[in-house]
Amino acid sequence: MEIPYTTKPRPDTGLYNAKVGIWLFLASEVMLFGALFSSYILLRVGAFVENWPHGLLNVPIGTVNTIVLIVSSITVVMAWASLKMKNFGKFKFYQAITVLCALMFLGIKSFEYRDKFTHYEVWKTDGTRMTGHIEGKPMFLTLAKVKAAGKEKIGFIPDPYHYSASKEVKHTAKEHPGEHKTVEIAVSEIKRLSAFVPAHSTYFAIYFTLTALHGLHVLGGAIVIGFLFGPGSKMWHSDPERFTNRVEVAGLFWHFVDLVWIFLFPVLYLL
Amino acid sequence: MSLKAFHVIFITAASTLAFGCGLWLLRVYRSPEGAASDLKWAVASIVCGLGLLVYEGFFLKKLRKESFL
Secondary structure (H helix, E strand, O other): OOOOOOOOOOOOOOOOHHHHHHHHHHHHHHHHHHHHHHHHHHHHHOOOHHHOOOOOOOHHHHHHHHHHHHHHHHHHHHHHHHHHOOOHHHHHHHHHHHHHHHHHHHHHHHHHHHHHHOEEEEEEOOOOEEEEEEOOOOOOOOHHHHHHOOOOEEEEEEOOOOOOOOHHHHHHHHHOOOOOOOEEEEHHHEEEEEEOOOOOOHHHHHHHHHHHHHHHHHHHHHHHHHHHHOHHHHHHHHOHHHHHHHHHHHHHHHHHHHHHHHHHHHHHHHO | OOHHHHHHHHHHHHHHHHHHHHHHHHHHHHOOOOOHHHHHHHHHHHHHHHHHHHHHHHHHHHOOOOOOO
16 A cells, blocks of 8 residues: 655645654654753743853854854755755765764864863852863862872862852953963862853753754764665665655754754754 | 755755854854854854755755756
């Protein structure tokens, strides 16, 4: 039995099956990301300014990732357009670039994550706080682990300013960057020690939730686009119209993933 | 909605982001904390935004026969 409307549009909806399916799926995705975005905005509006980390994300890296995703959205649509023009060779070329862009995005994101896992905040018993790196750049260190290791002091390389510092202090520190000197902090003076991991604060909890969920979508999209580039492309020779529709549906998902990033980037990195 | 229509929406959103970043950086540049690099990046952002709009025009011309549905 042949499944109807895999290539031709249904008369009542004007769409073929897969397009109806992907839009229903994307509607559920809008609800998922919409709920997380709303949570972020409400948590931020309700937080004390001095407790809300700001300026800790690497804007140039985020910008590069934004450019990578914009390029990938252009190549994914060009791959589809190439099939419409019956040019299978060009489709392969554009599809390969899309997969490479997806992998580049994930590579840059993992580098960014690693940087956060080795960046720390120290809350001292006298009420002062500082951010910076611990000597040796260990990951996921906590006060309990330091105490368990029997250490009495840690070597800490503080950042030029804390994220809660005033605009003037940040401006002066940027204009006159001093030397990065290591300071010794007695473990007995530390009240809390945390890397920039989800447990650090509400900000990082929602930052990792949103970006990791988005990253999983990028990975999923890369797998599907990679499949259509590789073994799935055999269908072009047996059923070219259906294959073109599959590429369009994958492109719609990819555009949704890219559009989410277009909102994520300013909200997390710039505001 | 076809991939063509979604792509137009996406490119419009991306160029809006580029123009927004450009204007924001121009505001930072004009503030007391502004630096020369802010102006440089503001111009780069606005150029990117314009580039995306030009591309959008080229894209619509190239795929004018494809449906928006």
